Amino acid sequence: MKSYKPTLNYAMISLSSLKHLRISFSLFLMPVFFFALAFTPNHNESRILWVFIALHLFLYPSSNGYNSYFDKDEESIGGLKHPPKVTKDLYWISLVLFLIAIGIGATINFSFALMILLYGLVSMAYSHPAIRIKKYPWMSWFIAGLFQGYFTFAMTYAGISNLSWDVLFKPHVFIPGLLTSLMLWGNYPLTQVYQHGEDSRRGDRTLSLVLGIKGTFLFSAVVFMITGAAFAWFFLNRNQIDMLWIFLAAMTPIMLYFLTWFSFIRLNPTKYANYNWAMGMNYFSALSLNAFFIYYFLENTQILQALGY
Numbered sequence: 384m385k386s387y388k389p390t391l392n393y394a395m396i397s398l399s400s401l402k403h404l405r406i407s408f409s410l411f412l413m414p415v416f417f418f419a420l421a422f423t424p425n426h427n428e429s430r431i432l433w434v435f436i437a438l439h440l441f442l443y444p445s446s447n448g449y450n451s452y453f454d455k456d457e458e459s460i461g462g463l464k465h466p467p468k469v470t471k472d473l474y475w476i477s478l479v480l481f482l483i484a485i486g487i488g489a490t491i492n493f494s495f496a497l498m499i500l501l502y503g504l505v506s507m508a509y510s511h512p513a514i515r516i517k518k519y520p521w522m523s524w525f526i527a528g529l530f531q532g533y534f535t536f537a538m539t540y541a542g543i544s545n546l547s548w549d550v551l552f553k554p555h556v557f558i559p560g561l562l563t564s565l566m567l568w569g570n571y572p573l574t575q576v577y578q579h580g581e582d583s584r585r586g587d588r589t590l591s592l593v594l595g596i597k598g599t600f601l602f603s604a605v606v607f608m609i610t611g612a613a614f615a616w617f618f619l620n621r622n623q624i625d626m627l628w629i630f631l632a633a634m635t636p637i638m639l640y641f642l643t644w645f646s647f648i649r650l651n652p653t654k655y656a657n658y659n660w661a662m663g664m665n666y667f668s669a670l671s672l673n674a675f676f677i678y679y680f681l682e683n684t685q686i687l688q689a690l691g692y
Contacts, residue, residue: 442480536556565606
């Protein structure tokens, strides 16, 4: 008589899936959080911590994993030079992280949880084959910049301050939030310049693919100039002239990197439109802008003065 040994199935998260969550990529979106923190009227240490965790440790990694699952990239993507093959557990872990982010949001208030839900659904629509916003060049550019910038700014503001979704329509939220979108609208096409081959094969008409490599740099240069002028107006309008100079100092290494990269692109677009240069741009931007907006938060809320500095 044949005997059978019972088998146990363990739910495990593969190393591939952990890599595709790209948690470190959240660094690039942190400037929006710190900028919103500088304006929130009801600071609370617990809410600040939980909003940060909900967004940067759960919502953004969930979005990264979900999009990676449907993209199934074989060439470099943001945060992964050599992306491993995706596995089925990536789909489920991305949904679990999304639900946890919503759950954390619900402990703050219903509006914040609803905003997390909306952000996640839009992010899913970006890569899901049934909708795939990514294949529409101008729409994907606009929506990505709008939600990762202005909407995230308002969402952070609402969560930290324990306010409702109507902050989306308040001028004191809309204006600085729109400034963050301008920054992202300038940088977003640059993140696509090394993905033309794979995007073309997959049928995704990204904005960078439409503009071409040199056209992408010219487009980003124009948006960066508009962004700089808009921030100058913003600080001058608030009578924060010293802060304007500090902002320009923070932007200087970013612009020098961009101009250096652009000079190489003009010589050989195919050679220098690559992952290393693009990630270098992202890291320079993240480090400089995070440092500036943390400083701006401390100054704008007068925390340094209260501590005697």
